[in-house]
Each structure stands twice: as structure tokens, then as C-alpha cells.
Amino acid sequence: MTELRKDYILDRYVIIADARGKRPHEFREEKQDKKVEKCFFCPGNENLTPPETGRIGDEKGWRIRWFPNKFSAVDAEGQVEIRTDNDFYTFANAVGFHEVIVETPNHEEELHQLSIERIYEVLKVYSDRIDDGMRRAEYAVLFKNHGAKAGTSIKHSHTQMIAYNQVPPLIKSKVEASKRYFVCPYCRIIDSEKGSDRRITESNTMVSFTPYASEHPFEAWIFPKRHIRQMHEMTNDEFYELASSLKQILVRLAELNASYNFMVQQSPAGENMHLHFEIKPRLSTWAGFELAGGTIINPVSPEEAARFYRGEK
Ligand SMILES: [Zn+2]
Numbered sequence: 001m002t003e004l005r006k007d008y009i010l011d012r013y014v015i016i017a018d019a020r021g022k023r024p025h026e027f028r029e030e031k032q033d034k035k036v037e038k039c040f041f042c043p044g045n046e047n048l049t050p051p052e053t054g055r056i057g058d059e060k061g062w063r064i065r066w067f068p069n070k071f072s073a074v075d076a077e078g079q080v081e082i083r084t085d086n087d088f089y090t091f092a093n094a095v096g097f098h099e100v101i102v103e104t105p106n107h108e109e110e111l112h113q114l115s116i117e118r119i120y121e122v123l124k125v126y127s128d129r130i131d132d133g134m135r136r137a138e139y140a141v142l143f144k145n146h147g148a149k150a151g152t153s154i155k156h157s158h159t160q161m162i163a164y165n166q167v168p169p170l171i172k173s174k175v176e177a178s179k180r181y182f183v184c185p186y187c188r189i190i191d192s193e194k195g196s197d198r199r200i201t202e203s204n205t206m207v208s209f210t211p212y213a214s215e216h217p218f219e220a221w222i223f224p225k226r227h228i229r230q231m232h233e234m235t236n237d238e239f240y241e242l243a244s245s246l247k248q249i250l251v252r253l254a255e256l257n258a259s260y261n262f263m264v265q266q267s268p269a270g271e272n273m274h275l276h277f278e279i280k281p282r283l284s285t286w287a288g289f290e291l292a293g294g295t296i297i298n299p300v301s302p303e304e305a306a307r308f309y310r311g312e313k
């Protein structure tokens, strides 16, 4: 049976086409590691990256290190305001800054292999960097590309932050859709999903589940139970339990060798959207149907994906 499912609050639909689907382990990707001559992110090669913005550690060694991206997607200066010329030509420059956060000195170590304590430390750095980005630009997008299908060619575990002069459309539509409800819809969705057959984990402060209208096979969302808007509002307990849920999800995903994107979805300044985190595995390819209409066919039902994450057969 297939189903056309609408996102909780957005006017966005997906097609869950479970019947043509495979068992979770049939999605397993075969690893193909290319040998790299010299890794810019490895200790000893610090002089090959732009000057460091910060690090956790000392002169003798670092555990986490961040610096401007050598191949920035945005410019440091330019036309910030969006302008329309001759009715149809709306434009601005992408102005802001682009950073790389290297999450471990060990070239082979992946995020899910770090201890919960070290993931906690990494998440604190994410929060600090987003804060800096939000202070200096309109919005800051923090995202991780893991694996070739998620858009990275660099194996060494890292995350990126792009701060620029626009609130991205997806965030904007979540903010706008949230306003159409009396109380925060995500607070109610968390309540409903933590007991549903899409639940993955629940701790004192965090809930994770596979979203009802998942666009990607094995997509997972993590929410703080408290209605908070930005990462810097999180308590140490929340950071710790986020680290723990994230690790649990990524460890399962690693069994499939899945490329994935991880991203922070936080409220723009002055808005009231419920903070959350999304993990989007990249196991299927969007093709003609998706590009033609914008509706995505997902070959794994979120319920099946949640069973996989919970370790049930
Ligand atoms: Zn390396």
C-alpha cells in the first residue's frame, strides 16, 4: 500500500511507497574509500587551512578545531539587501561567512564513534558557532555532510556553518506554518509521536522519532521536549541527552553505511519556532517524478524505519 502523506504543518507531501521497498539491510551501501594524498584536516596540516577561529584543546593538541572554509559559498562583502529590478529580477549577493568545524583529530574516527561526552562537546561547539553566526548575519545554517552521496569528498569528520543574509525558505515556512496554530504545533507533535509507532528514543528532555511524512528513507528528527527556540537555550542535561540520542541513531545508520546530512533547525531571531534537529540519510536518488512535481517517493515507511532504529525485527 502506498500513502500520500502531508507534513505535519507544511504544504508539502511525500509518497510512502513501502510495498516496493526492501528490508532495512538491503539499503546497505558498500563502502568505497578513496585514498587521499594529504588530509587538510589532520593534525600536522593546520597550516594548510585558513587561520583557525578557535579550538578545544591547547597548543600541544586539539580535539575540535574550527576555521573559515577555504572554498566559501558566500562572500564577506556585497549587496546585502534583496532588490527587484524590472519586476522579475530579484537578487542580492550571498553575504556572510562559511566555517568548517573538524570534530576529531583522528582521520578515521566518525561522529557516531565518539563517546557521548565528546559528542556533547561537539554539540556545544555547534551552539557556540551558530550563536556567532546569528549575531553577525540574518541566519546561520549548521549542517553536516557525511559520505559521498551527502555531498562531501572529505572523509575526515567535519561539520559546516554558513551564516548569511537570508532566512532560508524551509525555515521561513516552518515559522509561518507554526503561527497558524494556537499553541506550538511541534509541542503537540512531540507529545503524539513519543508514543507512536514512529518513536525512536525518549529521555527526560529529548524525544526522537521518524517523521510521519518522511522524505528520506530512515529520516529521523530529534526534539527537546521543552519549547525552546535556539541551541544556546539548551541546558547541559539537554545537550547530554541530545548527544546520546544522536549517537544512538547514527550508530544504527552506520550499519547501513548510509551517507547522511545532519542539520540544526532553529528559530530565526524574534521568531518562536521550536528548535529541532534532523538526520536525512541519502539512500535513495530523487529522479524525474520528484523533480517534475516536487513530491518525493520514499521507499521505506517511517514505521519500518523506526522499528529498525529501535532494534526490532
Ligand atoms: Zn584527516
Ligand SMILES: [Zn+2]
Residues within 6 Å of the ligand: 184, 185, 186, 187, 188, 226, 227, 228, 274
Ligand atoms: Zn513547541
